[in-house]
Amino acid sequence: xxxxxxxxxxxxxxxxxxxxxxxxxxxxxxxxxxxxxxxxxxxxxxxxxxxxxxxxxxxxxxxxxxxxxxxxxxxxxxxxxxxxxxxxxxxxxxxxxxxxxxxxxxxxxxxxxxxxxxxxxxxxxxxxxxxxxxxxxxxxxxxxxxxxxxxxxxxxxxxxxxxxxxxxxxxxxxxxxxxxxxxxxxxxxxxxxxxxxxxxxxxxxxxxxxxxxxxxxxxxxxxxxxxxxxxxxxxxxxxxxxxxxxxxxxxxxxxxxxxxxxxxxxxxxxxxxxxxxxxxxxxxxxxxxxxxxxxxxxxxxxxxxxxxxxxxxxxxxxxxxxxxxxxxxxxxxxxxxxxxxxxxxxxxxxxxxxxxxxxxxxxxxxxxxxxxxxxxxxxxxxxxxxxxxxxxxxxxxxxxxxxxxxxxxxxxxxxxxxxxxxxxxxxxxxxxxxxxxxxxxxxxxxxxxxxxxxxxxxxxxxxxxxxxxxxxxxxxxxxxxxxxxxxxxxxxxxxxxxxxxxxxxxxxxxxxxxxxxxxxxxxxxxxxxxxxxxxxxxxxxxxxxxxxxxxxxxxxxxxxxxxxxxxxxxxxxxxxxxxxxxxxxxxxxxxxxxxxxxxxxxxxxxxxxxxxxxxxxxxxxxxxxxxxxxxxxxxxxxxxxxxxxxxxxxxxxxxxxxxxxxxxxxxxxxxxxxxxxxxxxxxxxxxxxxxxxxxx
Numbered sequence: 256x257x258x259x260x261x262x263x264x265x266x267x268x269x270x271x272x273x274x275x276x277x278x279x280x281x282x283x284x285x286x287x288x289x290x291x292x293x294x295x296x297x298x299x300x301x302x303x304x305x306x307x308x309x310x311x312x313x314x315x316x317x318x319x320x321x322x323x324x325x326x327x328x329x330x331x332x333x334x335x336x337x338x339x340x341x342x343x344x345x346x347x348x349x350x351x352x353x354x355x356x357x358x359x360x361x362x363x364x365x366x367x368x369x370x371x372x373x374x375x376x377x378x379x380x381x382x383x384x385x386x387x388x389x390x391x392x393x394x395x396x397x398x399x400x401x402x403x404x405x406x407x408x409x410x411x412x413x414x415x416x417x418x419x420x421x422x423x424x425x426x427x428x429x430x431x432x433x434x435x436x437x438x439x440x441x442x443x444x445x446x447x448x449x450x451x452x453x454x455x456x457x458x459x460x461x462x463x464x465x466x467x468x469x470x471x472x473x474x475x476x477x478x479x480x481x482x483x484x485x486x487x488x489x490x491x492x493x494x495x496x497x498x499x500x501x502x503x504x505x506x507x508x509x510x511x512x513x514x515x516x517x518x519x520x521x522x523x524x525x526x527x528x529x530x531x532x533x534x535x536x537x538x539x540x541x542x543x544x545x546x547x548x549x550x551x552x553x554x555x556x557x558x559x560x561x562x563x564x565x566x567x568x569x570x571x572x573x574x575x576x577x578x579x580x581x582x583x584x585x586x587x588x589x590x591x592x593x594x595x596x597x598x599x600x601x602x603x604x605x606x607x608x609x610x611x612x613x614x615x616x617x618x619x620x621x622x623x624x625x626x627x628x629x630x631x632x633x634x635x636x637x638x639x640x641x642x643x644x645x646x647x648x649x650x651x652x653x654x655x656x657x658x659x660x661x662x663x664x665x666x667x668x669x670x671x672x673x674x675x676x677x678x679x680x681x682x683x684x685x686x687x688x689x690x691x692x693x694x695x696x697x698x699x700x701x702x703x704x705x706x707x708x709x710x711x712x713x714x715x716x717x718x719x720x721x722x723x724x725x726x727x728x729x730x731x732x733x734x735x736x737x738x739x740x741x742x743x744x745x746x747x748x749x750x751x752x753x754x755x756x757x758x759x760x761x762x763x764x765x766x767x768x769x770x771x772x773x774x775x776x777x778x779x780x781x782x783x784x785x786x787x788x789x790x791x792x793x794x795x796x797x798x799x800x801x802x803x804x805x806x807x808x809x810x811x812x813x814x815x816x817x818x819x820x821x822x823x824x825x826x827x828x829x830x831x832x833x834x835x836x837x838x839x840x841x842x843x844x845x846x847x848x849x850x851x852x853x854x855x856x857x858x859x860x861x862x863x864x865x866x867x868x869x870x871x872x873x874x875x876x877x878x879x880x881x882x883x884x885x886x887x888x889x890x891x892x893x894x895x896x897x898x899x900x901x902x903x904x905x906x907x908x909x910x911x912x913x914x915x916x917x918x919x920x921x922x923x924x925x926x927x928x929x930x931x932x933x934x935x936x937x938x939x940x941x942x943x944x945x946x947x948x949x950x951x
Contacts, residue, residue, distance in 0.1 A: 286582060286689070288330040288337075289428040289473045291482035291530035292420025293521065295843045296343060296413030297321040298386035298406035300501055300836040301897040301905075302796070304399030306346040307383025308496035311398050315386050317896035317908075318846065319502035319556070320511065321889040322385050323521070324410075325532040326417035327473065327482060328425060329585060329688055336585045338374045338686045339418050340693070340726075342484065342532035344503040344510075345379040345410065347732035349390040350678050350697075350785055352411055353377050359415040366422060373589035376686055376695050377414060378729040381491040381535045384502040391788035393676040394617070394668055395732065402792035409840055416524075424527050428475040431577035432691060432722060436466045437569040440562055441489035441538065442545030443702070445748055447638070448741040449540060452703050464488060464541045464702050468566075469724050470573040471581075471691075480517060482530040485570045486724045488538040488702065493559035495550025500894065502556075505543055506533040508563030508891060513570060521889060522843060533566055537705025537725045539698075539735055539748055560891075581689030583719075588685050588769040591782035594733075594754045594761060595669055595679040603760040613658035613755030615669030615677050615733070619646065620750025622665060637746045639663050659755045661745050668753065673791075677753055680785040682730040683762070685712065685769045690721040692773075694766060697731035701748055703738050704759050711763045715770035731785070736762060799835045801933025803903030808832045810930045811943030814906070817924065820949040826912045827924065831943040833907030834930030836897055838938050841888075846895045846928060847909045849886040852879045852921035852947065879947070881923060886911060907943075913950055923947050 297318065305313045322344035330337035356377065360370040388403030389410055390396050443449050443463040450457070457463070470485040491504040503510065510533050517529035543562040544550060550558070597612045604610045619639045639645040640661045650656040652667050668676040684695040694712055709723045716723075735751035742749040742756045752758050772779045804810060815830035836846065888895045896908040909924050924945040929938050 286332070287428060287430060287585070288332055288425045289430065289475070289481055290328045290421040290424035290426065291473065292326045292417040292424060293519070293528065293530045294324050294413045294417040294420065295321055295521070296324050296345070296410045297501060297840060297842065298409050299403065299840060300846070300895065302837070303386040303388060303403055303406060305383070305499070306385055306387030306395070306399065307492070309398040310496045313496055314499060315501055316499040316898065317501070317894060318888050319384070319500040319894060320507055320891055322382070322501065322503055322507070324414040324417040325510070325530050326414070326421040327484060327530070328418065328421040329430070330425065331585045332427065336374070336587070337369065338376060338585055338587055338688070339370055339421065340484070340686070341377045341414055341417065342534040343377065343379050343410070343414060344382055344507050345385055346381055346383055346387070347395070347728050348377045348379045348730060349392070349395065350731035351391040351407070351789065352389060352414070353682070353730045354785070354787060355411045356414045356418075359411065360418060363419065366419065370418065372682070373684070374587050374686070375418070376684060376693065376726060376729060378534055378695065378726045380503070380506040380533060381538070381699070381728055382502065382504040382507060383492050383496075384494050384498055384500065384504055386501065388794070390732070391792055392678055393671070396792075400796055401794035403794065403796070405837065405840065409842060413842070420524065426475045426481075428473060428481060430581040430688065431472040431474070432579050432581055433470045433472070433573040433577035434467055434722070435569060435573050437468050437487060437565065438466055439546075440487070440565045441541040441543055443540060444542035444545060445540045445741070445746040448737070448744040448746045448749060449703065451740040451744050452738055453740070456703070460706070465537060465705065468569050468573065469722060470570055470577065472574050472577045479527070480529055481527070483513065483570065483574055484532045484534055485573070486534045486536040486726070487566055488536045488541045488705075489543050489562065489566070490538050490541055491535070493543045493550065493562050494555045495552055497552035498555060500896070505559045505562035506535070506566065508559060509533045509567040509570065511891060512563065512567040516571070524843070533570065535727050537700040537702055537727055539701035539704070539727070539737070541702060581691055583689035586687045586773055588772050588779050589682060589781070590765070590769065590779050591680050591682050591785060592765050593680045593783050594758070597761050599757055599760050600764055603764045604757060610757055610760070612758055612761050614655055614667065615675060615679055615753040616655055616659050616662065616664045617666040617668050617753070618659070618662040618745065618750030619665050620662070620745045620747055621734070638744065640745045661743050661756070662750060674786065674788065677733050678731055678785060680783050681733055682785070683765050683769060684730060685766065685773060687720065687773060690719070692716060692720045692723045693726050694723060695726045695729035696736065696762070697729060698727065698733055698736040699748070700725055700727045701735070701737045701741060703741065704736050707738065707759065708763060708766055711767050712770045715767050716774055719774055799837050799931050801903060802834045802838070802905060802930040803901070804832050810834055810928070810941040811926065813943060813945060817945045817948040820951055821913055822951050823913045823915050823917050826910055827948065828908065828910050829924050829945040831907045831909070831926045833897070833905040833926070834928045834941065835905050836928070838929040838931050841927070844927070845887040845889070846926065847888045847893060848884045848925040848927070849893065849911050850881040850923050850925055851883040851885050851918065853882045854920065879921065885917070917950055919950055921947050921949055
């Protein structure tokens, strides 16, 4: 009997060992093929209206940080289903961008038609400090003075290239997921509107904004770090509407910090390098500025760094402690919906019949802007409602006004001719990676609207998922999505809710159908095809005709040089005779380099005839070797600034704020640019060099 018990104990121990080993191996071996890629999408750095605040006089005049597309391809092994997820440093992903990115992917024979509108998810981090003019719809190009083809092409090609790189980098791997709470990084900017939601609903949540950061860690089977994606709700508006430098704002700064630690090489193409994305979610009413007030144009970049660092620190902690693996396959559903007067089933509107959305309309509260992040025109203010004391009850569109209810209509955008000023046929999409569902929304989603969408999707998918995130501002853009109760108050978000008071109900209805199809393994009706307006766009801006200079100058000449020496923490400023940055966007390149001299290569000249006893220009004496580039125009301690002088001349001002941990030694600043010949139209490269200066 004792022997039999011992045998059973040994057998049980052996089985436990086998089961444990198998479980360990299953966790250790990847369930996916994963790849990541990053590519430059920085548009014209001069004389292009910026996208976000709709301020006509806010035009690009330099670079603080470059804008990038960060792509991830996640596939089932053995040729199964796949998805491509992109987070781009843009204010929005416009429908035309999605259309033409997919078109390029489809036309690439190396990709074999693997990527379609259904399995490609393009999302924007929502920076308001990038060049605009890349929509095909008038509302979003109006303040920019039309469609800017060179910016559009840079964005489309950069996103396409990032996906292609991610595809080429596919390798067996695993995905870990982690969540954590982050306070003091975003505040409710439309408090009155949020408080109009039912108290019973508000009581279910501990905060009036979502504080949860959701993070994915991508690692190969060889334990090589491939990338990271996280979603956290905060507007990318730390930098205000007086700024004219291209910048990826607080989320881009967090990306920079994370990727710097991981050694990301931004010049790498078709090779593996770590890619870390800080993606956007339901931040429609979440401001980074409440704590210190409206961006004043003085402290914007300091505040941007604070909000960026807080996101980075939380993400880095979650990344290092992630231990739960995503398990399951890859699946997706996608459809287009025409939200113009779209009927809503009674189950989504408390049993009421005959409820539908409205034709799109812009409200007065929209042009008022958000008083916390970017105020608009003085004619309007937040909280203007139809029937109130702010506006007479007079309208040229009575039927539309009746449908839009509380919104005072400024412009019937959906009824404009020859085509609407905003898209009415919008893409809805859900992708599922294991037990995570990502809900792509072509709008800015408020906190409570996002919560309701998540609950809708979870209710349909049930045990198939444990996590649901909203990927806001994805695949197209049509302003905001609020709850019915928030819409009633008509803050900025409600005035920007294009399709009227029941827009969210319609979205929930359609997301439920997508989730149901995912759960049941059934297909969905793809819906109507959105219009393609590439041949109908207009541009009121002229290009560069020629670049001028004074007769005694060459392009690249130094007009204001560096001092002989600087202490760490101070700023070096050098001004060059430059060419217009539109001549060459320097994609995947840089307009500047901060170069450090190699130790031991200083050649001191004591030629009495030359009269030189420093390391500066000494004839016939071998010069020093500058073998190390310590900063480029994407590093936040540098600024590339462009200024117009007269009719045709360009001044280029380069600034370098010397980091506190910079190595002492000799440095110089190199400027790279291109000038246009007015006689033959040719574009020619040039370079300029500052004097050598010492950092002590």
